Amino acid sequence: xxxxxxxxxxxxLSPGIAGAVIQNDINQELQQGGxxxxxxxxxxxxDSIILQSNTILEGEPGTVITIPDHAGWPAWKPLxxxxxxxxxxxxxxxxxxxxxxxxxxxxxxxxxxCIHVADCDNLQVYNCTFHDSLGDGLRTKRSKNIKFYNxxxxxxxxxxxxxxxxxxxxxxxxxxxxxxxxxLRIWNSANVRFHDNVIxxxxxxxxxxxxIQIEDSKGTVGNVEIYNNILNRTWGGGVWLIAYDAGVSNIxxxxxxxxxxxxxxxxxxxxxxxxxxxxxxKGTQIYNNVFDGMRNNAFRNQAGGQGTIIKxxxxxxxxxxxxxxxxxxxxxxxxxxxxxxSVTNNSFNNNENGDVxxxxxxxxxxxxxKTHQTSSGWTWTGSTWTCKFVKPMELGSIPLxxxxxxxxxxxIYRVYCIIxxx
Numbered sequence: 001x002x003x004x005x006x007x008x009x010x011x012x013l014s015p016g017i018a019g020a021v022i023q024n025d026i027n028q029e030l031q032q033g034g035x036x037x038x039x040x041x042x043x044x045x046x047d048s049i050i051l052q053s054n055t056i057l058e059g060e061p062g063t064v065i066t067i068p069d070h071a072g073w074p075a076w077k078p079l080x081x082x083x084x085x086x087x088x089x090x091x092x093x094x095x096x097x098x099x100x101x102x103x104x105x106x107x108x109x110x111x112x113x114c115i116h117v118a119d120c121d122n123l124q125v126y127n128c129t130f131h132d133s134l135g136d137g138l139r140t141k142r143s144k145n146i147k148f149y150n151x152x153x154x155x156x157x158x159x160x161x162x163x164x165x166x167x168x169x170x171x172x173x174x175x176x177x178x179x180x181x182x183x184l185r186i187w188n189s190a191n192v193r194f195h196d197n198v199i200x201x202x203x204x205x206x207x208x209x210x211x212i213q214i215e216d217s218k219g220t221v222g223n224v225e226i227y228n229n230i231l232n233r234t235w236g237g238g239v240w241l242i243a244y245d246a247g248v249s250n251i252x253x254x255x256x257x258x259x260x261x262x263x264x265x266x267x268x269x270x271x272x273x274x275x276x277x278x279x280x281x282k283g284t285q286i287y288n289n290v291f292d293g294m295r296n297n298a299f300r301n302q303a304g305g306q307g308t309i310i311k312x313x314x315x316x317x318x319x320x321x322x323x324x325x326x327x328x329x330x331x332x333x334x335x336x337x338x339x340x341x342s343v344t345n346n347s348f349n350n351n352e353n354g355d356v357x358x359x360x361x362x363x364x365x366x367x368x369x370k371t372h373q374t375s376s377g378w379t380w381t382g383s384t385w386t387c388k389f390v391k392p393m394e395l396g397s398i399p400l401x402x403x404x405x406x407x408x409x410x411x412i413y414r415v416y417c418i419i420x421x422x
Contacts, residue, residue: 009406014055020079022045022047023048026043031142033052034055036060038059040061041063043063043065044067046071049065050080050082051080051086051117056089058091058092064095066098071101073111075111076113078139079112080095086122089124089324090123091126095114097113097132097135098343099157100132108180112133112134112135113136113158114137115139117299118142119141119143123145125148125151126151127150130153130154131155133157133158134390135157136156136162137153137161138161138162142166144168149172152174154202159179161174162186163186165187169191171194172195176197176351177200178211183210183212185214186213186215187217188217188218190220190222194226195225196229196400199230199231200231201233201266202235205269207266207267209270211237215242216243216245221247222250226255230259231262232260232263232264233264233266234264236265237265237272238274239263240277243279243303246282247280248280248304252281256284257288258289259290260390265322271326274296275291275294276298279304281304282307282308288314291314293317293318293319295322297333299333300412301341302337309341310341312374312375314349316348318350329353330353333356333357336358338358339359341359343360344363
């Protein structure tokens with residue numbers, strides 16, 4: 001194990017020379033391989049840390065990697081970079097990408113991603129905190145065997161995790177609050193497991209979109225499973241499935257099961273909110289989930305949807321979209337394209353406009369799922385939903401200050417729409 005000496009650490013943290021010394025010394029140690037330990041301290045980078053194969057880059061409580069104000073880096077230059085490397089672990093780091101100090105550059109356009117790797121194999125990122133970035137937490141491209149777990153993510157400018165054309169991905173036990181876009185996202189990736197994550201949203205105009213986003217434009221998405229997650233008050237959909245170009249010919253067969261969707265779809269300015277929003281995927285299996293208090297719909301099918309199976313779920317307290325009036329809003333399940341969904345053995349209760357729109361349901365259970373055992377495997381404790389696969393999470397009402405802010409933003413949005421209609 002390589003540990004910086006007290007003298008080197010003093011140099012790393014000294015004004016004026018800190019940046020150059022930090023990344024140069026870390027990169028030199030990484031080239032030698034092995035385990036590189038960064039003691040507690042604030043490491044201000046003026047250039048990227050460059051990963052090498054067969055290395056562990058680790059910190060400890062109080063180890064913070066950041067960048068200066070007005071850093072002036074070009075797009076797609078991340079704080080930590082890896083190209084064509086194998087067998088890399090990053091752990092126990094706090095990455096503060098200083099979005100407030102670099103606000104002259106836009107959110108979500110490739111500036112200051114925390115970690116960005118391409119053509120890499122066998123990467124683990126865990127026990128890290130990612131926050132205040134203009135870009136992604138971990139972004140992978142054409143990589144495989146990726147594990148992203150036990151991380152805390154908030155105030156980013158894009159995704160918490162974004163896997164592009166990558167294979168064998170597992171993201172679990174992460175706590176993510178979205179800003180600007182999604183918590184977990186893949187694009188043209190396969191063999192993916194997203195499980196045991198808790199995802200919610202920053203409840204304002206920058207709250208992001210879906211908690212989990214699965215995107216297929218090449219027809220390569222397959223073997224994707226989303227399970228045992230809590231999607232709590234996401235800004236857009238809890239899960240958003242999107243297929244276009246060659247992706248519309250693919251049968252993705254995504255499995256979505258044993259998730260708790262609670263009051264998902266809080267946004268006033270995104271039309272397609274709800275629990276699960278489908279824009280083109282086929283063969284999705286949705287089973288043993290709870291959808292409680294969705295805005296708009298619990299499952300909204302806007303394109304594709306052929307071969308979708310929806311069974312043994314709880315659909316309760318679904319309400320209309322917060323602001324935007326649209327077809328099928330306020331129903332538990334809305335099929336806007338006539339995909340002939342298979343809807344069986346589900347529990348429906350107290351949904352504002354009805355249970356199903358432009359589809360049919362077989363063997364439905366209409367008793368109150370909070371007082372009646374359903375086929376879903378979930379039970380209501382009086383304050384939260386539980387099942388044997390998901391860690392219970394206390395669910396309270398939205399704080400009054402948040403509710404007021406949402407109402408004010410909704411009024412502003414209405415006024416904007418009126419002004420721009422003339």
